[in-house]
Amino acid sequence: MAALLYSFRRCPYAMRARMAVAYAGVKIDIVEVSLKAKPPEMLERSPKGTVPVLVLDDQVLEQSLDIMRWALAQHDPDDWSMASNPAAQRQIAELIAENDGPFKTDLDRYKYAVRHPEFTQAEYRARGQVFLAKLEGLLSARDFLIIDRLTLADTALAPFVRQFCFVDPDWFWQSPYPKLQGWLKRFLDSALFERVMRK
Numbered sequence: 456m457a458a459l460l461y462s463f464r465r466c467p468y469a470m471r472a473r474m475a476v477a478y479a480g481v482k483i484d485i486v487e488v489s490l491k492a493k494p495p496e497m498l499e500r501s502p503k504g505t506v507p508v509l510v511l512d513d514q515v516l517e518q519s520l521d522i523m524r525w526a527l528a529q530h531d532p533d534d535w536s537m538a539s540n541p542a543a544q545r546q547i548a549e550l551i552a553e554n555d556g557p558f559k560t561d562l563d564r565y566k567y568a569v570r571h572p573e574f575t576q577a578e579y580r581a582r583g584q585v586f587l588a589k590l591e592g593l594l595s596a597r598d599f600l601i602i603d604r605l606t607l608a609d610t611a612l613a614p615f616v617r618q619f620c621f622v623d624p625d626w627f628w629q630s631p632y633p634k635l636q637g638w639l640k641r642f643l644d645s646a647l648f649e650r651v652m653r654k
Contacts (some may be wrong), residue, residue, distance in 0.1 A: 458483040460522070461497045461508040463490060464652065467614030468519035472507040473651040474610050475523035479530040483509070520551065523607065535607045543601050547608040550600065554612045558586040562615060566622050580626070583619055587632055590616070594634035598641070613642040 462469040501508040509516040537543040561583035568576035620627040
């Protein structure tokens with residue numbers, strides 16, 4: 456049976472999984488899921504019901520980072536995983552943890568501020584800006600987050616920065632983060648991103 460990746464085009468977790476799979480050149484079938492009518496066969500293999508889900512012959516991977524790491528273990532021609540650099544691997548892991556934890560919480564509340572009336576949308580944006588400022592600092596001396604080329608960190612974070620940008624693009628593109636803006640624009644214009652976002 457061919458490996459199956461259950462995905463949803465606009466989900467940032469699914470985006471990063473699709474990019475890693477496409478970059479690694481792994482042959483899989485991608486199933487676009489309607490979040491209002493999830494396939495029973497997906498729910499049977501992954502009852503949590505969220506995407507992405509990668510169904511392999513011998514296992515089911517339910518977390519986007521696990522799918523990314525699985526793909527890179529198959530083929531990592533440009534060394535996204537920084538296999539021989541433990542210090543860089545730690546930095547990548549810490550950045551992704553901050554992105555997937557506090558920043559994702561701030562992003563969700565910024566995007567859906569009406570559901571979280573404890574603070575204003577501007578206040579949620581300000582909280583998210585703490586992470587944006589950190590990324591701006593990392594990009595001050597180079598075009599990518601860890602070293603002078605793309606790594607797992609850039610690919611794992613960019614879909615979430617994109618989502619933050621799209622809440623209020625006018626604000627983002629005039630915000631005091633020129634390096635981050637350039638980094639996101641290169642990501643959005645990249646052949647890899649365009650490929651995985653085709654309908």
